[in-house]
Each structure stands twice: as C-alpha cells, then as structure tokens.
Amino acid sequence: MNDRTIGRAGFLGLLGAGAVGLFFAKDFTGVLDRAVPKSVSAVVPTSGWRIYTIGDSMPTFDPATYRLRVDGLVGAPTSYSLADLKAMPRAEQVSDFHCVTGWSVQDVRWAGVRIKDLLEQAGAKDGVGALRFVSAEKPYEDSLTLQQALLPDVMLAYEMDGAPISRPHGAPVRLVMPQMYGYKSVKWVDHVELGVTAEPGYWEKHGYDADAWVGKSNDESA
Amino acid sequence: MTSLPDPALPATAPVARIERFTLTERALHWMHASAFFALLATGLILYLPALSTLVNRRNLVKNVHIWVAVAWAVALVVIFVVGNRRRLAEDWREIETIDRDDRRWLRGRRAPQGRFNAGQKINALLTVAFALLFALSGFFLWLGERDHRFIFAGTGTVHELLTFLSVGLLVGHLYLALIHPSTRHALRGMTTGEVDEDWARKHHLKWVEAERLASAHEHPTP
Numbered sequence: 001m002n003d004r005t006i007g008r009a010g011f012l013g014l015l016g017a018g019a020v021g022l023f024f025a026k027d028f029t030g031v032l033d034r035a036v037p038k039s040v041s042a043v044v045p046t047s048g049w050r051i052y053t054i055g056d057s058m059p060t061f062d063p064a065t066y067r068l069r070v071d072g073l074v075g076a077p078t079s080y081s082l083a084d085l086k087a088m089p090r091a092e093q094v095s096d097f098h099c100v101t102g103w104s105v106q107d108v109r110w111a112g113v114r115i116k117d118l119l120e121q122a123g124a125k126d127g128v129g130a131l132r133f134v135s136a137e138k139p140y141e142d143s144l145t146l147q148q149a150l151l152p153d154v155m156l157a158y159e160m161d162g163a164p165i166s167r168p169h170g171a172p173v174r175l176v177m178p179q180m181y182g183y184k185s186v187k188w189v190d191h192v193e194l195g196v197t198a199e200p201g202y203w204e205k206h207g208y209d210a211d212a213w214v215g216k217s218n219d220e221s222a
Numbered sequence: 223m224t225s226l227p228d229p230a231l232p233a234t235a236p237v238a239r240i241e242r243f244t245l246t247e248r249a250l251h252w253m254h255a256s257a258f259f260a261l262l263a264t265g266l267i268l269y270l271p272a273l274s275t276l277v278n279r280r281n282l283v284k285n286v287h288i289w290v291a292v293a294w295a296v297a298l299v300v301i302f303v304v305g306n307r308r309r310l311a312e313d314w315r316e317i318e319t320i321d322r323d324d325r326r327w328l329r330g331r332r333a334p335q336g337r338f339n340a341g342q343k344i345n346a347l348l349t350v351a352f353a354l355l356f357a358l359s360g361f362f363l364w365l366g367e368r369d370h371r372f373i374f375a376g377t378g379t380v381h382e383l384l385t386f387l388s389v390g391l392l393v394g395h396l397y398l399a400l401i402h403p404s405t406r407h408a409l410r411g412m413t414t415g416e417v418d419e420d421w422a423r424k425h426h427l428k429w430v431e432a433e434r435l436a437s438a439h440e441h442p443t444p
Contacts, residue, residue: 007318011347018355018380022362025376028383043272050378051271057278101366102375168271208370218370 027103048105049097051168054202059136059188061171068156068173072132072194075123082158082172088113088121091155095178097185098214110176112157115149118192130198133175134191142186142201143210144177153178156189180212238419240433242337242411246305247313251412253301254353257294258392261287261356265385291360317346323428337429345395352388355380 027048063082071077091114097105115131131149134141148154157176158165165171170187177184183203204210209217243251264287267273268280277283302310316338323333324340338346359381366373398405399412404425411417423430 003321003324004315004319006320007343007347010320011318011351014348014351015354018351018384019358021376021380021383022359022374023376025379025383027379043270049271050269051274053274053280056281058275058280100370101363101373101378103378167275206368218373 048103049169050099050101050103052099053137054140055137058167059190061167061188063172066172066190068189069191070118070122070194071191073125073128073196074194075125078122080121085113085156085158085173089117091117093153093155093176095153095176097178098181100181100183100208100212100218109159109161110155110157111159112155112173112176114155118156119194122194124194127196128194129196130194132193132195132199133186133189134193135170135186136188136190140186140188140202141199142175142184142203143195143198144175144184145198148177148180148211151177151179156192179214181214181217183208184212239416240419240422240430241415242408242417242422243415244306244309245415246301246309248412248415249305250298250301250310253297254294254349257290257297258388260290261294262385262389264290269382269385288364291357295357317343319343334427335425335429336432337426339426341398345391348391349388352384352391356384356388359384 066082067079068081068085069077069079090111092109092111094107094109097108119128128146130143130145132141132143144154153176155176156173158173160166160169165174170189173189174187175185175189184201186201198210200210211217264283267277267283268287274280316336320328320340320343323335324343326333327335327340328344359377362372362374362377363381366377399409400406407417407421408425419430
C-alpha cells in the first residue's frame with residue numbers, strides 16, 4: 001500500500017459505506033433522542049418524526065370554525081366540532097408509527113374516537129363498505145375499507161403524547177392506522193365520506209399500495 | 223506563476239506572493255459553497271418542524287432544493303469541461319496522497335506539508351465523498367417519491383446523517399478559514415488565488431520548495 005492508496009481507500013470506503021447505508025441504515029434519531037437535551041430535541045427532530053406535506057402551507061386549525069363533516073351513506077350529513085368529537089367515547093392507545101420511507105416512531109400515545117363510535121353517531125346506513133378521509137390539505141385524501149377502519153387500533157385522534165395534536169402532526173384531528181404505513185393516516189382530516197368501495201388515495205394515484213400493511217406492501221415481501 | 227523581479231520596482235518590493243489556486247479551483251470551491259448553503263437552508267426549512275411551520279411555501283422550497291441540486295451537478299460538469307482539468311487531476315492526486323509527513327502531522331507532530339496539509343486533504347476527501355453520497359441519496363429520495371420500488375430503508379437516514387456530518391465539517395472549515403489566526407490567511411488563496419510566500423513557506427514548505435524547483439527548471443538562472 002503506497003501513500004496514495006491510503007487516501008483513496010478511505011475515500012472509496014466511505015463512498016461504499018454510504019451506498020450500502022442506502023439499503024440498510026437504521027434510523028438513528030432514536031439514539032439521538034436519548035442522547036441530546038430536551039432543548040435540542042425541540043428544534044431538531046430527534047424524536048424520529050419527519051414532517052411530510054404535499055401543499056405549500058400546513059392547514060391552520062381554528063377551534064371556532066373547525067368542523068368534521070361526515071356524509072355519504074348516512075341518514076343525514078352531519079358536522080362535528082372538536083368539542084363534539086371529544087364528547088364521544090374517548091379511546092386511548094399506544095402504537096408504533098411506520099413511514100414507508102423507512103423511519104418509525106415507537107410507542108406513540110394517541111387519544112381520540114374509534115371509527116365504530118363515529119359511525120354510530122353519524123347514523124351510517126347499511127351497505128357502507130369504505131371510508132374516505134379527506135384532508136384540509138388539498139388534494140390529500142385516503143380511504144380504508146370498513147373492515148380495515150374497524151380494526152381495534154384505528155382511530156380519529158385528537159391527542160398525541162398527552163397533548164392536543166400539533167399543527168405539523170395534523171391538528172386538530174388525524175387518522176391513526178398503525179398497521180399500515182403513515183400515508184394512510186391522513187392528517188388534518190375535516191371530511192369523512194362513507195361509501196361502498198375504497199377510492200384510491202393521494203399516494204395510491206402515484207402507484208403506492210392501497211392496502212399498505214407494514215412490512216407486507218409496496219413490494220416488500222414480493 | 224512566480225514573477226521575475228522587475229527592475230523598475232523599488233528594492234523593497236511588496237510581499238512576494240505565490241499562486242495556490244487557479245481560477246478553475248476557485249470556481250469549483252465557490253460554486254460548491256454556494257450550492258451547499260442554498261441546499262442547507264432549503265433542506266433545513268423542509269426538515270426542522272419549527273421552520274416548516276413558519277415558512278408557508280413548502281412546495282416552492284422543495285422545488286428550489288431540487289433545482290439547486292440539479293444546477294450544482296450541471297455546474298460541476300461545466301467546470302470540468304471548460305476548466306483546467308489537468309490542474310483538477312493534480313489536485314486530486316495530491317489530496318489522495320497521505321504520505322509519511324501527513325501521517326506524522328495527523329498524529330500531532332511537526333512535519334513539512336505540501337500545498338494541502340493533511341487536515342485539508344481529509345476535509346477535501348470527506349467533502350467530495352459527502353457530495354457524491356448527498357447526490358445519490360437525494361436522487362433516490364426524489365425517485366422513491368415517484369416510484370415506490372426505489373424506496374430503500376436507509377435513503378433518508380443517509381441523507382440526514384450526511385447533513386449532520388457536513389455541518390460539523392463546515393463549522394470546522396469556517397473556523398479555520400475565517401477565525402484561526404495561523405490558517406485564516408488561506409482564505410486569500412481561495413479568493414485572489416495567491417498567498418504570501420512567507421506564510422506558505424511556514425505552513426506548506428514542501429509545496430513552496432517544489433514550486434521553486436519547478437520554476438528553476440522553467441527559468442534557469444544564468
């Protein structure tokens with residue numbers, strides 16, 4: 001090994017490690033979160049969350065005007081304020097959040113309303129087969145089949161980790177569907193439409209799977 | 223470029239200077255620096271939740287980020303095509319070569335250094351490797367959004383880790399180039415292309431002596 005190969009070996013080694021990292025690198029923010037003080041983790045997203053949006057600005061939440069509209073296959077279309085939603089049976093859960101791009105956040109505490117309770121309140125008709133969740137961030141939307149939406153860990157959440165859901169996380173109400181990748185968990189939900197069959201959502205129109213089961217979709221175990 | 227003594231000048235000639243960086247090298251450095259700052263600023267706006275909420279032009283910022291990256295790649299090609307390629311190849315040969323003196327220097331001993339000291343060589347090797355890995359991981363972030371078959375587990379992690387590492391490298395680089403008394407003279411070399419020969423003799427002895435030898439070959443003294 002001559003003098004020149006030392007630098008070159010280091011350089012190529014680094015490039016190789018980085019290229020391999022594309023396929024295998026684990027999210028390191030979990031480690032950072034334990035290592036850095038709270039003041040840092042308030043600024044740098046060490047909690048593991050990454051904020052993705054499709055629009056220019058995140059929707060703003062005004063408690064005075066916010067309404068969740070529920071329509072479609074219901075007796076009569078209804079709108080609920082956040083207070084109305086909080087008056088429904090409160091459900092709590094701790095679940096993991098997995099993003100299709102590779103990062104995950106463990107043990108997120110959610111509180112909100114189960115879909116079953118929402119459907120009862122809204123007076124869902126027979127024949128409902130799917131729910132379409134529409135975001136205030138246009139044109140984001142996504143759908144679940146009724147069966148998926150009634151899984152025991154699916155909810156329309158208004159609290160995350162003991163506090164009202166923050167604006168980047170979808171204030172005031174977001175869907176939580178832990179068994180599927182995060183693009184199914186629509187943020188800033190202000191409209192739920194009950195229908196017969198699931199419509200393709202925003203990312204499904206871009207070729208992503210509608211049944212986005214964690215670890216078993218988007219070509220993962222093909 | 224060593225200037226021959228001009229008889230018209232007074233005996234106490236201004237400080238002798240020696241060319242360290244050609245226009246090609248300076249163009250490459252400042253092009254990369256400008257692109258880096260633009261990519262860092264736009265990247266942080268997209269990445270840090272506090273900035274994300276503040277800046278309500280997220281799609282614009284994302285497009286600027288992507289197009290600056292494209293412009294960086296184009297500018298790189300242009301500099302290689304129209305610039306002094308022989309000089310760039312020479313730079314790379316010097317940077318890759320970590321000789322005995324460099325290894326002693328890195329262990330904190332005194333050792334004569336070439337045009338680049340060992341620290342500068344490592345900075346350059348890291349910068350080039352980081353840039354290529356940034357481009358690679360960024361390309362797959364872009365492509366994965368369009369086609370989920372190109373989503374790899376670690377793409378985002380690699381891109382983020384590179385951000386943290388290169389900001390660390392940048393802070394050290396800026397300190398040495400702008401603040402540290404014995405090295406900040408080097409900034410002149412990157413702006414005007416020339417450094418004081420006395421300074422160069424003190425910090426880059428092997429280079430100055432090699433230049434002397436080379437110019438003695440070109441302009442043999444009678």
